[in-house]
Amino acid sequence: MTKLARDLLFPLIAVVAAFIVGGILILIVGDNPLDAYALLLGSALSWPDGIGYTLFQATPLIFTGLAVLVGFRCGLFNIGAEGQLYIAAFATAWVGIRFANLSAWFLIPFCCAAAILSGAFWAAIPGVLKAKFGSHEVINTIMLNFIAVALVSYFTQYHYKVPGDPILQTAPISEHAYIPPLGKFIPGFPERIPLNVAFLLALLCCLLVYLFLWRTKWGYEIRATGSNPFAAEYGGISIRKQIILAMAVSGALAGMVGINEVLGNRHRYYDGFSDNYGFTGIAVALLGRNHPVGVILAALLFAALQHGGIYVDGFSEHVTKDIVQVLQGIIILFVAAEAFFKWLLGRKASMERLRA
Amino acid sequence: MALGTKSVDGTFASVKLMRDIFTFSLIASTIRLGTPLVLAALGGLFSERSGVINIALEGKMLAGAFTAAAVTYAADKSLGLGNMSPWAGLFAGMLAGLFIAAIYAVICIKFKADQVVSGAAINILMIGMPGFLSGAFFLSSGSTPQIPKDHLLPQSPIVIAIAVLVVVAIIWYVLYNTPFGLRLRSVGENPEAADAAGVSVSKIRYSGVLLAGVLAGIGGAYLSIGQSSLFTRNMTAGRGFIALAALIFGKWRPVQTLLACLLFGFTEAVSIQMQGVFKLPSGEDIPVQFIQMVPYVLTIVVLAGFIGSSRPPRALGIPYQKEK
Numbered sequence: 202m203t204k205l206a207r208d209l210l211f212p213l214i215a216v217v218a219a220f221i222v223g224g225i226l227i228l229i230v231g232d233n234p235l236d237a238y239a240l241l242l243g244s245a246l247s248w249p250d251g252i253g254y255t256l257f258q259a260t261p262l263i264f265t266g267l268a269v270l271v272g273f274r275c276g277l278f279n280i281g282a283e284g285q286l287y288i289a290a291f292a293t294a295w296v297g298i299r300f301a302n303l304s305a306w307f308l309i310p311f312c313c314a315a316a317i318l319s320g321a322f323w324a325a326i327p328g329v330l331k332a333k334f335g336s337h338e339v340i341n342t343i344m345l346n347f348i349a350v351a352l353v354s355y356f357t358q359y360h361y362k363v364p365g366d367p368i369l370q371t372a373p374i375s376e377h378a379y380i381p382p383l384g385k386f387i388p389g390f391p392e393r394i395p396l397n398v399a400f401l402l403a404l405l406c407c408l409l410v411y412l413f414l415w416r417t418k419w420g421y422e423i424r425a426t427g428s429n430p431f432a433a434e435y436g437g438i439s440i441r442k443q444i445i446l447a448m449a450v451s452g453a454l455a456g457m458v459g460i461n462e463v464l465g466n467r468h469r470y471y472d473g474f475s476d477n478y479g480f481t482g483i484a485v486a487l488l489g490r491n492h493p494v495g496v497i498l499a500a501l502l503f504a505a506l507q508h509g510g511i512y513v514d515g516f517s518e519h520v521t522k523d524i525v526q527v528l529q530g531i532i533i534l535f536v537a538a539e540a541f542f543k544w545l546l547g548r549k550a551s552m553e554r555l556r557a
Numbered sequence: 558m559a560l561g562t563k564s565v566d567g568t569f570a571s572v573k574l575m576r577d578i579f580t581f582s583l584i585a586s587t588i589r590l591g592t593p594l595v596l597a598a599l600g601g602l603f604s605e606r607s608g609v610i611n612i613a614l615e616g617k618m619l620a621g622a623f624t625a626a627a628v629t630y631a632a633d634k635s636l637g638l639g640n641m642s643p644w645a646g647l648f649a650g651m652l653a654g655l656f657i658a659a660i661y662a663v664i665c666i667k668f669k670a671d672q673v674v675s676g677a678a679i680n681i682l683m684i685g686m687p688g689f690l691s692g693a694f695f696l697s698s699g700s701t702p703q704i705p706k707d708h709l710l711p712q713s714p715i716v717i718a719i720a721v722l723v724v725v726a727i728i729w730y731v732l733y734n735t736p737f738g739l740r741l742r743s744v745g746e747n748p749e750a751a752d753a754a755g756v757s758v759s760k761i762r763y764s765g766v767l768l769a770g771v772l773a774g775i776g777g778a779y780l781s782i783g784q785s786s787l788f789t790r791n792m793t794a795g796r797g798f799i800a801l802a803a804l805i806f807g808k809w810r811p812v813q814t815l816l817a818c819l820l821f822g823f824t825e826a827v828s829i830q831m832q833g834v835f836k837l838p839s840g841e842d843i844p845v846q847f848i849q850m851v852p853y854v855l856t857i858v859v860l861a862g863f864i865g866s867s868r869p870p871r872a873l874g875i876p877y878q879k880e881k
Contacts, residue, residue, distance in 0.1 A: 226689070230689070230690070230692075230693030230694070231693065278673050278674075280612075280673075280677065330857065330860075330861050333861075334860075334861040334862050336857075336860040336861050336862070337860070337869070339610075339612065339673050340801070340802075340805060340856065340857075340860060341857055341860065343612065343798055343801070344798075344802060344853040344854075344856050344857050345853070345857070347795060347798070347849075347850070347853045348850050348853050348854065351846040351847070351849050351850045352846065352850070354846055355844050355846035355847065358844070358846075359844060477681075477684070480677065480680075480681055481681075483674070483677050484678075484681065487674065519692065519693040520689070520692070520693070521688055521689060521692030521693075521698065521699075522688075523685040523686070523687075523688030523689040523692060523699070524685070524689055525685065526681055526682070526684050526685025526686075526688075526689075527682060527685040527686055527689050528685075529681050529682075529685070530678050530679065530680075530681040530682025530683070530684075530685060530686075531678075531682060533674065533675075533677065533678035533681065534660075534664060534675060534678040534679070534682070536674075537664060537670040537671055537674040537675045537678060538664045538668045538670045538675070539670075541664070541668045541670075544668065
């Protein structure tokens, strides 16, 4: 089997297998799986709303998927994208509020820099802790997720909320920091759909991540560290530096979710805005086999499911939108247990040999 | 003046503060809040000491919490078990934890999948599953129906404290004074040597992971049918991760882990009881968010080796490949 065929086949098997297991669950609760899946996936294809919202939902997932990918390529598991994107979204809003007088030409890049740098900073903490003290990045990123959520909730509640506002959110950012919805440029595509230029930025990031990892010396060193740290160190690569660099790049990518959310959608920081983007990013990276193109495809699938979840909630008798999370979990389990399919195929082959 | 300023009634402010903090109700709620943490953390201890990472404690607690509440409700409604229904619920919650752990164990041990990835998958799956099932069976958006007050597990802090101490004592004894405990620890530290000595690495790891499922399931059950009287969406709210933090803070040892859980239960009790702000003697407020952060910050600090060192079992997270 060629590498490309394997890269396409296994994710496909995992998705199909997950849909079969999910279908059995839907049958058990008393609905027709085909109807449920038609609602789940069919609604994503309608023009303009289905496609528009699916691409909008895919935007944060591409960013977090890339973030997890960069970590994985260095042998690191960044479960902290969720915390990084919260910190970054808040920082983005902070700049958008604090420097409201700047013109758009300065304010938008300034806000974007805030998102990228604060995300990178928050992710660099576990990077430094791992490089300096050897403490496991998985534990530290989990802990930092909770710290991040508590920290931004504190700042929002005590310092940046509009007095009297019952919702835990900051004041709106300056209008100069708004980035345009794609409806402005595409005829027939309504501006009310929040899909915005951050989606194009996400696609650009896929290309940049590809170039960075596979066409630069730094990227090569990160991948070398990921595939065999001992050999990399023997070859003169500083593993510690690569760990910190990879975490920072990973966090910067996760942080860009703030650009989509704050500059492109709500135009303020809103407590609890993330629909588990950071965790879904893990599923996106794994299903996309840690390749930027795979990340785009996987992000589109999960975004379509998430969008379809609303319709399932509304139009099916028993199935709720929770089926989306269930499918996501099963998909990652199947992707993780690739050996299971190999074992299954191997057993079949050996059975045939026995029969022959 | 180290104790702070004297207040009107003649006591030092800081003494008064201590008196205000350590009220009976706070100690009681520390025990109540600490209990699910202790159970889940000690479950995690079995799994991790055998060499299998357990970031899926959260998912197992959710499974236990949802199943316990659903079964307690159903046992009374359809089977008429009455006061016995919470015990049926507790048993079902335990089985749910065991079931999830069994899936996790097969994937991680038999198929040697990445333990962190599989654990994350279990957690994502279990965020969705209770909502999916309760939507179908209770036609609700993610919660089970309310269970009557007299159909809940015992609430008395003294009863719970004794029960938890007994569990910890048993676990301590099993871990340090039985052949099984010795094998468990050796498999987590040096599976090759254990294997050479005739210990089945995978059998021991299966038992470690399954025990984790049982204990985390019970911990989750206590959340829904002990502390509360129904399951609500994502009701663990990160407690599985706090349990994991306590396990690390307790350096993977039972007694220290128990103390860590009580400390973290205490921070939660304080943040609930202070209702938003915690007043310092000097009159300054500490927002509740900072109290909530304490367990996580402490864990990072301990893991980095700033307060003693917390060293994980040596083979933690590495699937065992028998040499052929």
